[in-house]
Amino acid sequence: xxxxxxxxxxxxxxxxxxxxxxxxxxxxxxxxxxxxxxxxxxxxxxxxxxxxxxxxxxxxxxxxxxxxxxxxxxxxxxxxxxxxxxxxxxxxxxxxxxxxxxxxxxxxxxxxxxxxxxxxxxxxxxxxxxxxxxxxxxxxxxxxxxxxxxxxxxxxxxxxxxxxxxxxxxxxxxxxxxxxxxxxxxxxxxxxxxxxxxxxxxxxxxxxxxxxxxxxxxxxxxxxxxxxxxxxxxxxxxxxxxxxxxxxxxxxxxxxxxxxxxxxxxxxxxxxxxxxxxxxxxxxxxxxxxxxxxxxxxxxxxxxxxxxxxxxxxxxxxxxxxxxxxxxxxxxxxxxxxxxxx
Numbered sequence: 581x582x583x584x585x586x587x588x589x590x591x592x593x594x595x596x597x598x599x600x601x602x603x604x605x606x607x608x609x610x611x612x613x614x615x616x617x618x619x620x621x622x623x624x625x626x627x628x629x630x631x632x633x634x635x636x637x638x639x640x641x642x643x644x645x646x647x648x649x650x651x652x653x654x655x656x657x658x659x660x661x662x663x664x665x666x667x668x669x670x671x672x673x674x675x676x677x678x679x680x681x682x683x684x685x686x687x688x689x690x691x692x693x694x695x696x697x698x699x700x701x702x703x704x705x706x707x708x709x710x711x712x713x714x715x716x717x718x719x720x721x722x723x724x725x726x727x728x729x730x731x732x733x734x735x736x737x738x739x740x741x742x743x744x745x746x747x748x749x750x751x752x753x754x755x756x757x758x759x760x761x762x763x764x765x766x767x768x769x770x771x772x773x774x775x776x777x778x779x780x781x782x783x784x785x786x787x788x789x790x791x792x793x794x795x796x797x798x799x800x801x802x803x804x805x806x807x808x809x810x811x812x813x814x815x816x817x818x819x820x821x822x823x824x825x826x827x828x829x830x831x832x833x834x835x836x837x838x839x840x841x842x843x844x845x846x847x848x849x850x851x852x853x854x855x856x857x858x859x860x861x862x863x864x865x866x867x868x869x870x871x872x873x874x875x876x877x878x879x880x881x882x883x884x885x886x887x888x889x890x891x892x893x894x895x896x897x898x899x900x901x902x903x904x905x906x907x908x909x910x911x912x913x914x915x916x917x918x919x920x921x922x
Contacts, residue, residue: 611635611658614756619720623760628670637670638662644676654683666759667797678797685795689787691739696747696881698870703736704744705870711863712748713766715849720761721801722752723845725861729771738779742788746796748866750880751873753798762799766845766854769815770807777811782818789822803831806841806854 613631615623623629629637638658645652655661661675664682668674686693698705708730713723724745731741752758792800805812812833820828834840838855850856 611638611662615760619757619760623666626669627666627760629666634662637665637672640672641665641675641679644672645679648676649680652680652683654679662756663753663759663797667799678794681795682797685791692743692746693881696743697877698747698867698874701740701744701747702871704731704740705863705867707731707735708861708863709741710744710748711861711866712752712869713849713851713858714862714865715858716761717764717845717849719801720757721764722758722761723764723766723849724748724752725766725768727768727770728776729768731776733776733779738784742784746791747870747877749796749798750877751870753796758798762801764801764845765803767803767805768807768854769805769809769812772809772811772815774811777815780815780818785818786822789819793824793827800827801830802844803827804834804841804844805831806834806838807836808833 611634613620613634620629620631624631635658638661641661641664642656645654645656661679664675664679665672668678704710708727710724710726713725716722726745728741731738749763752763792798816831816833823831832840832844842850842855845854847856849858851858851861853861
C-alpha cells in the first residue's frame with residue numbers, strides 16, 4: 581500500500597475532532613538534501629556535518645528533545661532540527677539549548693512573536709525599512725539591508741521593525757544554503773536622529789541581541805554599517821556590552837566611505853545607492869516573497885500556544901534577555917552618552 585494510502589487510513593476523521601481542535605499536521609516528507617557538492621564540502625569543513633551521519637545526528641537530537649524536554653511544543657522533523665545542528669556545528673547539547681532558547685524567546689516577547697505574519701506588517705514592508713538584496717556576497721551569504729531612517733516612530737512602535745526583521749530571518753533560514761553560508765547585514769544609518777535612536781534602549785538591545793546570538797539558528801557572518809552619524813557612537817555603546825567577542829569582531833563601521841564597503845561587498849552585487857552596479861534598490865521583490873509565504877507563517881506563528889511548556893519554565897533565558905529592571909541603570913548611563921555625541 582502506498583504511503584498516501586497509509587496516511588489516509590491512519591488519519592483521524594474530521595468528525596472525530598472537536599470544534600476547537602485543529603487536525604494534526606500531516607507527516608513531513610523525508611529529508612532530501614538540497615545542498616550542492618560544494619556546499620556539502622563546506623558544511624563538512626566548517627560545521628562538522630558528515631552527510632553519512634546526518635540523519636543519525638538528527639535522530640540523536642530528536643531523542644534528546646523527547647527525553648529531556650518532553651513538554652516542549654516543537655517540530656521534530658528532520659529539516660527543522662537540522663537548522664539547530666548546523667547553527668551549533670553538530671554539538672548535540674548546544675543544539676538542544678538553542679532549540680529551547682528559540683522557543684523561550686518566542687514565549688517571552690509576545691509583542692514581537694504573536695500573530696507574526698507578513699500581512700500584519702504591510703506598513704513596515706511598504707516603508708522600505710528592510711529588504712534582502714537579490715545577489716549574495718562572494719561567500720554565498722544573503723545580504724539583509726536595514727534602513728532605520730525609513731521608520732517614522734509616530735506611525736508604529738519599534739517592535740514592528742523587529743517583527744519584520746524576525747519574519748525575514750525566518751524566511752531566509754528555510755534555505756539550506758543560508759543555514760550553511762549564513763547572512764550578512766548591511767545597516768544604513770543615514771539620517772538617524774537622536775530622538776529615533778532613543779527608542780533603541782538597553783532593554784530592546786538586549787532582547788534583540790539575545791535572540792540573534794543565542795535564540796535563533798542563523799550564522800551572522802558580518803555586519804556592515806554605513807553612513808553612521810555621530811549618534812551611532814551612542815547606539816553602539818548600547819549594543820557592544822551585550823555582544824560576544826566573535827560577533828563584535830564582525831562589525832565594520834564604514835561611515836560614508838563606500839570604497840571601504842566595497843572591499844568587503846563588491847560593487848557588482850550592490851545597488852547604486854551604495855556605489856554598486858546592480859541597479860536601484862528594490863524592496864518590492866522581497867516584500868512579494870514574504871507576502872507569498874503568508875500561509876506558512878499563519879501555520880507557525882498564529883496558532884494557539886500551549887498554556888505552559890514546563891521545560892521553558894525551567895530554562896534560563898538566553899544571555900541578553902534579562903528583566904527590565906536590570907536595564908534601568910544602563911539606560912540612564914547610555915542616554916547621557918547619546919547626548920554627549922552631539
